[in-house]
Amino acid sequence: MPPTPDIRLEFTPPVALIRIDCPDALNRLNPTSLVYLGEMVETLRKRDDIHAVVVTGTGDDWFSAGLMNAEIRAGMTKHEVLDYVVDANHIFDALEALPQITIAAINGKIMAGASELALACDIRIAGAHSTLMLPEARWGGFPGAGGPHRLPMAVGHAHALELIATGKEIDAPEMERIGFVQHIHPKGTVLTAAMDTAQTIGANGPLATRGAKTIARARREPGFRAARELSDTLRHALEWSQDVDEGLAAAQEGRPPKFTGK
Secondary structure, X not given: OOOEOOEEEEEEOOEEXXXXXXXHHOOOOOHHHHXXXXXXXXXXXXXXXXXXXXXXXXXXXXXXXXXXXXXXXXXXXXXXXXXXXXXXXXXXXXXXOOOOEEEEEEOOEEEOHHHHHHHOOOEEEEEOOOEEEOOHHHHXXXXXOOHHHHHHHHHOHHHHHHHHHHOOEEEHHHHHHHOOOOEEEOOOOHHHHHHHHHHHHHHOOHXXXXXXXXXXXXXXXXXXXXXXXXXXXXXXXXXXXXXXXHHXXXXXXXXXXXXXXO
């Protein structure tokens, strides 16, 4: 796999590390780095010597700002936006389906599509300075890469809808309280903590850890699949709504949006 400056895959068997490495862009994924992420996931799926995978961002300020912002989205056609979101959905699905245990090391702010990337991981830990935000409703949309179906499984129905519908930002203690993350660590120690956990998992029997993950995923698969398919259907209809156009225009013009529900 050729290297890319925006995302890297590092191996220290039995652990692998996926590092989003573009801090000047808030570790935001882009169409190219998303493709590389998909290739990395496929590589990991075939590695019998890797038993745990850590996903993180470079630095201590941002885990990732997600997939796009208003400026990036304004330069894309609606078909390009949908293709990008659908690609992210498929790649995050593949990440979730990895046989290895996956850990999101949230080393700073996490926002929008990056939250959905973390939700596709089995375990999430965060820095004490980290914050979480799903702001899509403020732009007239909803999270389209797994948020509405994975977030309720992590934090419960009410907490998930509150986060999505308000678009509010919460801090690390609140992330832990509602179950979005399992542990909080001091700033600067998150990756070390995640790698230590990954090494502990990697030292255990792979038939045990992989088997447990397979059973856990099978338990929730029927309802998840239906919600996942509904998300794609509704996201397609949403893209051609007047509200999405208004949300984008308002964000670019720095004014409050005037949504009509159409």
